[in-house]
Amino acid sequence: MQQTNPRVADASRSSIPLFPDIALGEVLPLDEHNATLVSNLHPRDWKNPEPAPRYNLVVLGAGTAGLVTAAGAAGLGAKVALVEHHLLGGDCLNVGCVPSKCVISSSRLVGDSRKAAAFGVRFPGGTEVDFPAVMARMRRLRAHISHHDSVQRFQHELGVDVFLGTGRFTGPNTVEVGGKALNFTRAVLATGARATHPAVPGLAEAGFLTNETVFSLTELPKRLAVLGGGPIGCELSQAFRRLGSEVTIIEMGAQFLSREDPDAAALLAETFRREGITVKLGTTLTSVTTSGTDKLLHLELGAQQEILTVDAILVGVGRAPNVEGLNLEAAQVQYSKTGVQVNDFLQTTNPLIYAAGDICMGYKFTHIADTTARIVIQNALFLGRKKVSALTVPWCTYTDPEIAHVGMYERDAEQKGIAVSTFTIPFSEVDRAITESEEEGFVKIHVKSGTDQILGATIVASHAGEMISEISVAMAGRVGLGRLANVVHPYPTQAEAIRKAGDAYNRTRLTPFVKKLFSRWLTWTR
Numbered sequence: 001m002q003q004t005n006p007r008v009a010d011a012s013r014s015s016i017p018l019f020p021d022i023a024l025g026e027v028l029p030l031d032e033h034n035a036t037l038v039s040n041l042h043p044r045d046w047k048n049p050e051p052a053p054r055y056n057l058v059v060l061g062a063g064t065a066g067l068v069t070a071a072g073a074a075g076l077g078a079k080v081a082l083v084e085h086h087l088l089g090g091d092c093l094n095v096g097c098v099p100s101k102c103v104i105s106s107s108r109l110v111g112d113s114r115k116a117a118a119f120g121v122r123f124p125g126g127t128e129v130d131f132p133a134v135m136a137r138m139r140r141l142r143a144h145i146s147h148h149d150s151v152q153r154f155q156h157e158l159g160v161d162v163f164l165g166t167g168r169f170t171g172p173n174t175v176e177v178g179g180k181a182l183n184f185t186r187a188v189l190a191t192g193a194r195a196t197h198p199a200v201p202g203l204a205e206a207g208f209l210t211n212e213t214v215f216s217l218t219e220l221p222k223r224l225a226v227l228g229g230g231p232i233g234c235e236l237s238q239a240f241r242r243l244g245s246e247v248t249i250i251e252m253g254a255q256f257l258s259r260e261d262p263d264a265a266a267l268l269a270e271t272f273r274r275e276g277i278t279v280k281l282g283t284t285l286t287s288v289t290t291s292g293t294d295k296l297l298h299l300e301l302g303a304q305q306e307i308l309t310v311d312a313i314l315v316g317v318g319r320a321p322n323v324e325g326l327n328l329e330a331a332q333v334q335y336s337k338t339g340v341q342v343n344d345f346l347q348t349t350n351p352l353i354y355a356a357g358d359i360c361m362g363y364k365f366t367h368i369a370d371t372t373a374r375i376v377i378q379n380a381l382f383l384g385r386k387k388v389s390a391l392t393v394p395w396c397t398y399t400d401p402e403i404a405h406v407g408m409y410e411r412d413a414e415q416k417g418i419a420v421s422t423f424t425i426p427f428s429e430v431d432r433a434i435t436e437s438e439e440e441g442f443v444k445i446h447v448k449s450g451t452d453q454i455l456g457a458t459i460v461a462s463h464a465g466e467m468i469s470e471i472s473v474a475m476a477g478r479v480g481l482g483r484l485a486n487v488v489h490p491y492p493t494q495a496e497a498i499r500k501a502g503d504a505y506n507r508t509r510l511t512p513f514v515k516k517l518f519s520r521w522l523t524w525t526r
């Protein structure tokens, strides 16, 4: 039992068979927006086409990786079949990036309104959150975006044969869906990943939310425990806190956002503390019991024990690859609990079958699903030799402030035995950040010592996700930090922090010897 919200539970008992083919958990409540979503992404009256005798490409899974592969390959003239057993668009559109960013954008307004008085702007009536309206807005925008990923668009505009149903291999070059055989020259596994939950006694019985059900809520949980302090846990904790929940994050590790730069995580920890989010680090959930509608979380913090009482539990502790039911053995594709095994060209152990996105990548991001799909099109269909290891990978956690990163952390460089020099510019030195009272973050750029080659960077800023691309472009285009200092940046912008880091690097080149030479030249030309 994963769904606990009373209104959602009521809806799931509804006798209206609006979406009979789909697990109801993801498309509740049954309103016009979700009806549009389902009619675009899994129309109930859809009739699968007659399969072609052979496809250039059969794509299993229609999340970002599958859609990009199918659309790109069909656009280049390939005969493509796309197989999806749930909603086209996958996690990103339905239960991931899109709904989370919609909810976060509402919660940002709450955060901004709380800072307003310091800017001389007052809301005498205070800020009131209409949670059902926040969620209705999210559903409306998600349904609006869903046209782009619709079954009709893929079949009729892009010329992809769309098969709704569960795909499974019946041999090294055949997939079966709904009793029909799809023969292929090449196939792509793009079946993604799903939320996992820890085997804690009582958790399943008490009921919990995951990303697959939390966006179906229509009522705000008053007290919310978030299990796991990763990016999903942190983003949703702050959003729910700002929308009015009392939020407690339970994290086993000593730092939340454990992969992130420690200074960035510390800064976010301080923001969370100020906003009234309780963070319990080094804490283990040992069991869950219930008392009426209350859920009692039994926690262990070292030798200390504690009980936390909440109305809902949101689990965000990890992702498991969707490898089950595909009959990968018949296709001679090897996999493990971390996903499908691929080489640097994204080829599986069956050379006819490639993989893209969450099913095979450690970086579980939509932009990586998109990028790996593009690599697969070239490698699978056009004898390409594009390598995943050549990618420069940025990402962003959409808290407020955002934490964006690209390339190596200091610890990665250390592990590889590469000496780095780090240039850090706090936003308290950047005019635009000062004018916007956003002085807390920083830009931190690592270069290979003795050179200006950028190895990695972390930015903590209100829109760090927008800023990190400048560094990604520089890294991908082999533009050094010294040269970035000579790129004209508009004034005043927060991106000037990057130029200032470049200036700081260039100052290190002004050694006493160079300075002496300059001084002599200037004396001579006076």
Ligand SMILES: Cc1cc2nc3c(=O)[nH]c(=O)nc-3n(C[C@H](O)[C@H](O)[C@H](O)COP(=O)(O)OP(=O)(O)OC[C@H]3O[C@@H](n4cnc5c(N)ncnc54)[C@H](O)[C@@H]3O)c2cc1C
Pocket (backbone or CB within 6 Å): 060, 061, 062, 063, 064, 065, 066, 083, 084, 085, 086, 087, 088, 089, 090, 091, 092, 093, 095, 096, 097, 098, 100, 165, 166, 167, 168, 190, 191, 192, 193, 211, 232, 322, 325, 326, 356, 357, 358, 359, 364, 365, 366, 367, 368, 369, 398
């Ligand atoms: C709450 C949340 C927020 C996120 N926010 C961001 C963000 O802001 N930015 C970002 O970059 N990433 C974000 N992500 C990650 C992002 O959603 C994923 O990395 C991305 O969706 C992966 O795409 P994919 O195509 O590999 O897999 P998926 O989107 O999981 O698609 C796989 C598809 O395959 C289908 N499928 C599985 N098995 C079969 C089968 N046997 N037959 C037919 N179909 C099958 C599934 O139904 C699914 O539709 C977020 C994730 C979550 C959970």
